[in-house]
Amino acid sequence: MNKFFIMMGQTYKNRVKSKSFLITTIVTIALIFVLTNIQSIIETFSDVDEEKKVAVLTEHGDWYEFLAGSVEMNDQLAFEKYEGSLNDAKTKVEEGDYESVVQVEQGADGTPEGTYYANQIANTGSSEAVRQALQQLKVQYVTEQADVDPAVIQQMNAPISLELVALEDSAKTAEELEQTRGLVYVMLFFMYFSVIMYGQMISTEVATEKSSRVMEILISSVSPVSQMFAKILGIALLGLTQFGIFILVGYIGIQQSKDIGDGSLLDFFGFTNIDPSTVVYAVVFFLLGYLLYATLAATLGSLVSRLEDAQQMMAPMMMLVVAGFMIAMFGLTVPDAAFITVSSYFPFFTPLLMFLRVGMLDIPVWEVALSLGILVGSIALLGWIGARIYRGGVLMYGKSSSLKDLKTALQLSKKEH
Missing domain, CATH: 3.40.190.10 (Periplasmic binding protein-like II)
Known part of the structure; x- marks a missing residue:
């Protein structure tokens, strides 16, 4: 267990000191500063x-x-x-x-x-x-x-007044629905970019170690399974660090910006009446979605030994993320569509679509519990399969950019076992 935490800490330290992390963080901080002071900046460079x-x-x-x-x-x-x-x-x-x-x-x-x-x-x-x-x-x-x-x-030209009233007592009001739609929209983008960015980090981390032959040394002291989950959690800590910095900078920028005036962070984003349970669901689905896609990224990354092949091997995962994101964008206008309901039980779409439904609809608790059960079970199953593939994949070298290498990795895993 001690070696596991050492590996996790090493992954975190290597990435947090990398140029890509520093550049991405600095650029994003600058962008946040611009967005929170956009009106002042426009006034400075224009003859208002x-x-x-x-x-x-x-x-x-x-x-x-x-x-x-x-x-x-x-x-x-x-x-x-x-x-x-x-x-x-x-x-x-x-x-x-x-x-x-x-x-x-x-x-x-x-x-x-x-x-x-x-x-x-x-x-x-x-x-x-x-x-x-x-x-x-x-x-x-x-x-x-x-x-x-x-x-x-x-x-005649005055706009018509139309009040939206939900007959069900548990249904959300129009104001709550509008605010929830904003939170869902933010969460969808967070999930989309997190999976793409941090999933790519995990796969390239594995491919880099294999290309430098460091993996051969690590295997002798730390099991491949421990390596895989150490990298997943190490990158997760990196993501939490980066998001924490962004939230802190955003909070400071909003509080100090004369364009926004008085009010809390939630007032600025219009989330003052958000149901706390919706925020809890956002965190739960975000973390579970990360674990699912991160495990898949580590598995696919173990099959390549060159950085050039990592992007091609990650293509299937990227297609899943993009498909889920596009369906979720469609679902923002029709969250109760049958297609959205069915798709929300597909594990790779669940973090996006089930949260969309939970946030915008009043659905039975058993549906949420079922989707969470399927998602957790899928993470466990993918983790078990991924660990076996990872165990054999890290021993594979040479040109590798095909999913056919899964069979070879599993065979090598059995020999090692």
């Missing part, structure tokens, strides 16, 4: 305090007055009536006196229509504001021509 002037050319004075009034509340944009010609206005735009110019004329049907001129039309902020102002002007004009009370038009 400078009011953008738009020249308005129109023969209808009342139209201009309406347009100018429609953007009074917009402190980033101001309309200014231009008395000169269109060509002169374009020249003013090119010289930087105006951000843009809009010519408002009467269309064939008598309603207002405009033409927008600017040096670059890639910035849609100003043009969209002009479009909305012209739309309001058109509604106002048509309303007056038809002698319709503007209040009636405003009432």
Whole structure:
């Protein structure tokens, strides 16, 4: 047991000191800092305090007055009536006196229509504001021509109120469902990227030791099975360390960011009304999902002796992860679909799909217990099979990139046994 913990600690130390770990961690920390201060950064590199002037050319004075009034509340944009010609206005735009110019004329049907001129039309902020102002002007004009009370038009355009009420007492409210959907979405991405990143680490760790012949020395002192699970748990500790750093940096960034203001971390993400049991399920399914895929990654990694072959051997596992992720994305809109229900009992999809169902639906406890039982049983079975394959796989050298090598690994394992 002492050798097991030594192997686990060695795996952890080697990885935590590696350049890839440091670079990934630093880049992610920088990204978290940017995201938590995005508004301040945008304001620093943009002229948000400078009011953008738009020249308005129109023969209808009342139209201009309406347009100018429609953007009074917009402190980033101001309309200014231009008395000169269109060509002169374009020249003013090119010289930087105006951000843009809009010519408002009467269309064939008598309603207002405009033409927008600017040096670059890639910035849609100003043009969209002009479009909305012209739309309001058109509604106002048509309303007056038809002698319709503007209040009636405003009432017609007001959004309808539809309250969602669940008849079952145990069903989630619309607010709880929306917040749970956010948590499920976050967990799905965590699981997806964790399996890809840390699963790849485990397989390359094994392949590296085999390619350097270190494995031959380790086998004489530590059993292959102990090696496999030591690597799995060592990388798991690495992942917990990395996620802990990210959460801490994110928390500090959110607390100090002037863009977010007062409020807790849960307030920021909108998870204030999340059921605690949902968070517990998220942790349980995440850990079990990691163990399942990590065991598979270690098994596949033992079959290769060159780093170049590791990526190809990991392809089947990646396909499972991607398939589960895509099904889960579909399930976010229809979590009660029969296809989602059936797929949630497939062990490699269970961590994603069953958590999706638990979070968004009110399902019987026995279904959750059954899925957890299947998942734990699958981890135990895969661990047993994987240990036998690993025991033989670490003795295999040479070009190896086919699942046919599983048979060879099992035969070698029997000889060693």
